[in-house]
Amino acid sequence: MLDLQGITKTYGDFTALEDVSLTVPAGKVFGLLGPNGAGKTSLIRIITRITGPDAGQVLFEGRPMRQEDVLQLGYLPEERGLYKKMKVGEQAVYLARLKGMDKAEATKRIREWFERWDMSSWWNKKVEELSKGMAQKVQFITTVLHRPKLLILDEPFSGFDPINAELIRGEILRLRDEGTTVMLSTHNMGSVEQLCEHIALIDKSHKVLDGAVNDIRRQFSTNTYRVEYTGNRVQLANALSFTGELLDVKEGEPYSTARVKLGPGSSLNDVLKQVVHGVEVHGVQEEIPSMHDVFIRVVSEHDPATVGSDMTE
């Protein structure tokens, strides 16, 4: 769907992005992650053609992206707003027409959305009369109304209560099922795990990680397993001695839980073969790191010193 190749962007002597390449697969939800100031917004602005890259290119559906392609995009910026003095319906129609829709079609679709979300009575209200959450819903509708092929959502859940956040989450999945590619930029790792099939992580102007969410989590797995057992803790530890390491034990009823890290060269099977001699095993589960853990590990490991030297190159 979207290929970024070697994107570099500088503002004066500040480097916002350096040689960032990534691929957003079609029909999936793609997570664009990164700490504040990493360059996510700069990257999104390049995709939306708000700014141009200094180097590199953006391929849209396999060919270099053109200005007309922005009509196929829907972009919900993190900092968002509407004309406060303009009426809701009129404003939604205006924004849709800027995306190339004709007036009648835009009006019809907006009415449909408004009915679906039970907000038809807002049509003639001014935006300043709406609450923040209400305005956000209007804005979400205007973003997706023209059925973009690529939907770019920057922190789409901020400002929503849990019920409306769930509503938006459902819409994102529905749009994906209808074939829309979604690019989601967020700090909410829970929603990344829920929604995203692929992610890219940007830190200090560089892409530091990308791939399928499940692969990444496995890749960051620490070979740690939770073993539920009954029996003697000391026997468990003895049984493990050569194949693994006992990290900690939580005694409990009916089962105690031990966290076991596999030793170098050992497989889970090797460990289990030993353990069953010491205690009775009732369950085993791999501890897969959450995206939250992955994020923190990657960002804290990404040494600022190396980035500093990159920037001066």
Place this chain on the structure above:
Amino acid sequence: MGKIGLIIWREYITRVRKPSFLIMTFLGPLLIAGAVTLMVYFSLKESSEQLVLVVDKPQLLTDKLKDGKDIHFFYTQQEQSDSAFKAGPYTLMVDVNEEVLTTNTVQFFYKELPGIITQRYVQAEIEKVLEKEKLRVNEVDPEVYASIKTSLKLQLFDIDKLGEESKDQELAIVGFFLGYIMFFFVFLYAVQVMRGVMEEKTNRIVEVLISSVKPFQLMMGKIVGIALVGFTQFLLWIVLTGVLATIGSTVMVAGKYSGEDLAGQQMTVQMQEELGVDADEMPKIDESAVLGILDQINIPLVLALFGFYFLGGYLLYSSLFAAVGSAVDSEAETQQFMMPVTIPIIIAIFIAQTAMQNPSSPVVFWGSIIPFTSPVVMMVRVAMGTAFEQPWELALSMGLLILGFLGTTWLAARIYRTGILMYGKKVSWKELGKWLFYKG
């Protein structure tokens, strides 16, 4: 409708619908019409009937003065004491002494100063009778007298412009007025552009918009949309002012005179007719001077040039103001950038003042050529006619203005597209300079 058309439409319609636009549109002409009406009203106003006691010692006037509406003449030959007049029922007293035919002077006493109409009326009535009396005494045929009577008109000529009567002074005033109006409106609407840009930036809607349209389209759409608002307002003002002024004066005057239009020089004509006085016999107000100015101004040409220079000046300044609006986060921050942008147009007003006194000075020449001041300064020269002496000057000025606004628009667009996305940063001049060279 293209995207830029959509933007223009939105800028236009949201402004024209605003209550403040309607208020301004109706209040403007109301204020002007109100002022005109008040002027007419006060010049015509008579508090009540005037009872004029004519102390006719030479017995020249008795029963010969015609009563007017609300003006009644009474006659006596007896000298009246001040206290008798004060106590008496008469509001005015005209003291005509024996020597009136040689001194041509009468004394006019009032309790309350009568309006100009009453004064003129009394004056004209007495003049008529005295003239007739003089003609009779000198045995002059009134017809002969009419052909002899001379009213001298002084025609002024500039030796460099022979064949053309000079009205430089009056023209200069007209020109300065045009220049000032130009200054006012260019500034008024350019500031609106700035506010519009700031609104979009502080609203944060700008990022959504420029993911659909190019920043340049957004900026130009706003500038053009507001220009159309300006032209709409002009048009409505002109129409409404005309209507209101007419209605106002008609209503005001209807009670006293059946005239339809008492504004300007026509008022005197009207008064003369209504008062039943021949134009010759009225003290002359030089209406030919006013008409002469109008004759000498090629109105369609001046209006066309006004339109051109307004558009050029507006485009030039509004793009600069758009750039200022894009560079700041709040109204308070605009100050540092407003000053340098505003100074040239204020300088233009000073040059325009110079132009009134000394239209051929080098300052005025350069002022009318340089695009930042030419819309204001050239209007003075256009009105005075000096702009047409050397057609290349006008052509150069107009050409430079076009280049000027293309240049400022280009410059502004580069600052704008960076500025609208820049938040929470106090922007310096150096910073603005850098933005010019960012790659789009």
